[in-house]
Amino acid sequence: MKPSRRVVCATLWLLSLFCSTLAQSQTSLVLGFTPDHSAHEIALETKFKSIPSADEERRQHRIFTSEPHVAGSKRNNELADYIAEEWRKQGLEDIVIHRYDVYGTNPKSASLEMIAPVHYQAVLRESPLDADSDTKNPAISGAWLGMSISGEVTAPVVYAHSGNPEDYDLLRKNGISVTGKIVLVRYSNPYSYRGFKALTAQREGAAAILIYSDPAEDGYKKGKVDPDGPWGPEYHIQRGAITYDFMVPGDPLTPGWASVPGAKRIPIEQATSAPKIMALPLSWHDAKPLLENMDGPLAPADWQGGLPIQYHLGGKHVKVHLKIEMDNATQPYYVVEGRIRGAELPDEWIVLGNHRDAWVFGGVDPSSGTASMMEMTRAFGNLAKDGMRPRRTIIVCSWDGEEVGLTGSTEWGEQFANELRAKAVAYINVDEATSGPNFHGQAVASLAPMLVETSRSLQDPSGKTLYEAWKAAAAREKQEAKQPAEITDANLADTRIGSGSDHTVFLNFVGMPVIGLGFEGDYGVYHSAYDDFYWMNHFGDPGYRYHTLMSQLWGVTALRLANADLLPFDFASYANNVRQFVNELASKNKPVILSGVAGSRSEAVTESKDLVLNLTPVLSAIDAFEAAGKRLSESLSRKLASGPIDPKLALTLNHGMMQVERNWLNPDGIPGRPWFKHILYGARFTYAHLELPGLTEAVEKQDWPTAKQQAEILQRALANNTRLVNELNNSLKEPASVSK
Numbered sequence: 001m002k003p004s005r006r007v008v009c010a011t012l013w014l015l016s017l018f019c020s021t022l023a024q025s026q027t028s029l030v031l032g033f034t035p036d037h038s039a040h041e042i043a044l045e046t047k048f049k050s051i052p053s054a055d056e057e058r059r060q061h062r063i064f065t066s067e068p069h070v071a072g073s074k075r076n077n078e079l080a081d082y083i084a085e086e087w088r089k090q091g092l093e094d095i096v097i098h099r100y101d102v103y104g105t106n107p108k109s110a111s112l113e114m115i116a117p118v119h120y121q122a123v124l125r126e127s128p129l130d131a132d133s134d135t136k137n138p139a140i141s142g143a144w145l146g147m148s149i150s151g152e153v154t155a156p157v158v159y160a161h162s163g164n165p166e167d168y169d170l171l172r173k174n175g176i177s178v179t180g181k182i183v184l185v186r187y188s189n190p191y192s193y194r195g196f197k198a199l200t201a202q203r204e205g206a207a208a209i210l211i212y213s214d215p216a217e218d219g220y221k222k223g224k225v226d227p228d229g230p231w232g233p234e235y236h237i238q239r240g241a242i243t244y245d246f247m248v249p250g251d252p253l254t255p256g257w258a259s260v261p262g263a264k265r266i267p268i269e270q271a272t273s274a275p276k277i278m279a280l281p282l283s284w285h286d287a288k289p290l291l292e293n294m295d296g297p298l299a300p301a302d303w304q305g306g307l308p309i310q311y312h313l314g315g316k317h318v319k320v321h322l323k324i325e326m327d328n329a330t331q332p333y334y335v336v337e338g339r340i341r342g343a344e345l346p347d348e349w350i351v352l353g354n355h356r357d358a359w360v361f362g363g364v365d366p367s368s369g370t371a372s373m374m375e376m377t378r379a380f381g382n383l384a385k386d387g388m389r390p391r392r393t394i395i396v397c398s399w400d401g402e403e404v405g406l407t408g409s410t411e412w413g414e415q416f417a418n419e420l421r422a423k424a425v426a427y428i429n430v431d432e433a434t435s436g437p438n439f440h441g442q443a444v445a446s447l448a449p450m451l452v453e454t455s456r457s458l459q460d461p462s463g464k465t466l467y468e469a470w471k472a473a474a475a476r477e478k479q480e481a482k483q484p485a486e487i488t489d490a491n492l493a494d495t496r497i498g499s500g501s502d503h504t505v506f507l508n509f510v511g512m513p514v515i516g517l518g519f520e521g522d523y524g525v526y527h528s529a530y531d532d533f534y535w536m537n538h539f540g541d542p543g544y545r546y547h548t549l550m551s552q553l554w555g556v557t558a559l560r561l562a563n564a565d566l567l568p569f570d571f572a573s574y575a576n577n578v579r580q581f582v583n584e585l586a587s588k589n590k591p592v593i594l595s596g597v598a599g600s601r602s603e604a605v606t607e608s609k610d611l612v613l614n615l616t617p618v619l620s621a622i623d624a625f626e627a628a629g630k631r632l633s634e635s636l637s638r639k640l641a642s643g644p645i646d647p648k649l650a651l652t653l654n655h656g657m658m659q660v661e662r663n664w665l666n667p668d669g670i671p672g673r674p675w676f677k678h679i680l681y682g683a684r685f686t687y688a689h690l691e692l693p694g695l696t697e698a699v700e701k702q703d704w705p706t707a708k709q710q711a712e713i714l715q716r717a718l719a720n721n722t723r724l725v726n727e728l729n730n731s732l733k734e735p736a737s738v739s740k
């Protein structure tokens with residue numbers, strides 16, 4: 001956006017229009033604001049940023065991390081009341097606690113005993129640390145995985161590495177079947193959602209799955225362990241749910257509609273997201289006796305882990321008795337909603353959210369985000385009390401049951417889907433606000449430029465701007481991943497958005513643009529009892545400076561969207577990203593798929609004899625959308641530079657721009673997963689990002705009729721949005737501004 005703005009200024013200079021004032025204010029122009037409103041916005045943001053304090057962040061963080069507060073627990077419900085009460089005091093309005101009666105999950109008991117070749121009784125608990133009195137809290141749960149089924153089995157154990165489908169292929173090659181057996185797998189790096197491991201084991205016919213934390217992934221092989229360092233100690237247990245929410249998130253009994261009183265519910269047997277396998281997590285302390293007694297072939301080199309033993313595939317000698325009793329039943333979850341009503345456009349909404357429920361104390365996940373949210377809302381409330389209300393309405397939500405199946409946000413999003421599709425500008429999610437100093441910013445491609453611009457106006461604790469710190473962190477990350485990519489403004493924000501947090505319903509079901517914010521660092525205690533206040537104060541963010549920065553960043557990003565004259569969407573950036581998605585799909589799926597990669601389009605078409613899928617029309621549609629987006633950005637910049645904008649015109653433009661994201665929805669959803677309606681963004685079963693999900697999955701399956709259909713759907717959506725953006729552009733063509 002910056003270059004086009006400079007061009008505009010030059011043009012205006014030649015026309016001798018407003019240019020001296022513009023030149024003066026140009027450095028402080030904010031994307032989407034007129035010069036006057038830019039200056040006003042910067043002043044407002046300065047005031048906003050001065051409010052959050054590290055002491056308050058720490059105080060709030062202590063409140064949320066003082067007791068375990070898993071979804072559905074008394075403590076988590078008390079915290080819902082606490083948030084509602086605080087928001088009232090802070091000056092938020094229309095505070096509602098929504099109740100959803102959802103299929104919940106709670107542990108009753110679990111035991112694991114090795115009965116051969118030697119006896120071993122698994123501890124299934126985390127040992128307290130002297131340095132950290134919270135770890136002595138008797139309310140800390142033992143080992144359990146949400147949505148495991150109850151059962152009892154005695155069977156041999158097989159080591160199945162990460163528990164991905166290819167791991168079972170290797171076992172088969174070694175003559176090892178897992179049918180009726182118990183598979184022992186590890187949490188993997190890169191992250192693969194444990195629910196996918198459970199589904200894979202279920203499909204393979206295993207009787208149960210044990211998932212353990214290997215020290216190679218998050219323990220002593222990485223560095224010092226808690227209480228001396230950030231990595232996971234011997235007894236840490238990664239809890240979590242195994243819900244198949246990659247099929248459909250939210251309450252498994254109400255797929256696609258809200259679990260409000262009286263809602264229709266399907267029987268649990270018909271719920272596609274409800275697992276049908278027993279599952280238990282283990283610390284490496286409990287996994288080691290099993291692993292060191294395994295027989296069978298030596299596991300391959302990349303299956304060896306961090307323990308000082310040789311890992312074998314097993315399958316015979318090691319036999320265990322596993323018993324799990326769960327209390328899975330319908331129970332209430334609570335979503336707290338509050339808002340700052342917009343002064344001018346109350347029916348245009350910016351939605352912000354963080355989940356409240358934690359596996360134990362939730363030091364990082366999610367209470368760092370919750371503390372940042374509370375300081376952000378205090379700052380919003382302060383401004384509103386001083387008469388500085390946003391133009392649009394800001395809605396803030398504290399979700400429940402995110403950890404179980406993205407449940408609270410999904411139910412809320414399903415309940416208000418129609419209203420959100422009419423009113424919502426964007427959703428900004430903060431889950432884990434802070435586990436270290438490295439900023440990671442995610443945004444749908446149309447909002448990536450505004451997020452990058454916003455980061456320039458914030459101060460990182462390192463002394464750099466957040467923008468500079470972000471660039472440095474991104475460069476380090478690329479280097480570590482051995483990807484020699486240059487970091488530019490165009491690729492700084494992560495525009496590949498998978499699932500695994502509360503943005504999912506808004507992006508994939510409602511069709512809202514989403515942003516996700518987080519600071520990351522070395523973090524080996526995820527979902528364990530050691531993820532707590534002590535950990536945060538010693539390793540994650542001892543000075544609560546990143547918590548404070550998160551409150552500022554989250555709030556300023558929201559304020560820019562809430563106050564913009566013309567919403568800061570960049571559709572040329574969107575088109576450019578979609579082109580990258582298509583080109584990647586083509587290059588990863590050679591030779592069966594024909595790519596019309598820019599520059600060699602016609603060549604490729606004529607050369608190919610066995611054309612399976614021709615994406616050239618899609619690429620042409622992307623070009624047209626990009627051209628329309630570019631023209632619109634230029635016209636919007638010109639319009640903004642010329643001063644106050646007619647409210648009627650602004651309404652037309654803004655509502656039109658809001659519609660673009662909705663137009664990426666296919667009401668039928670992606671093949672096999674009708675709940676997921678976005679055709680550009682989706683997630684794999686591992687939660688990993690999956691661009692062009694319907695098309696990509698069809699291509700990967702070599703299902704060419706479906707791939708062709710999906711390509712046509714994409715092409716139509718691109719054409720629709722091109723038409724829409726062109727219409728908006730036409731509405732900007734006033735006679736007076738036509739220059740010859």
Ligand SMILES: [Zn+2]
Nearest residue numbers: 365366431432
């Ligand atoms: Zn979380």
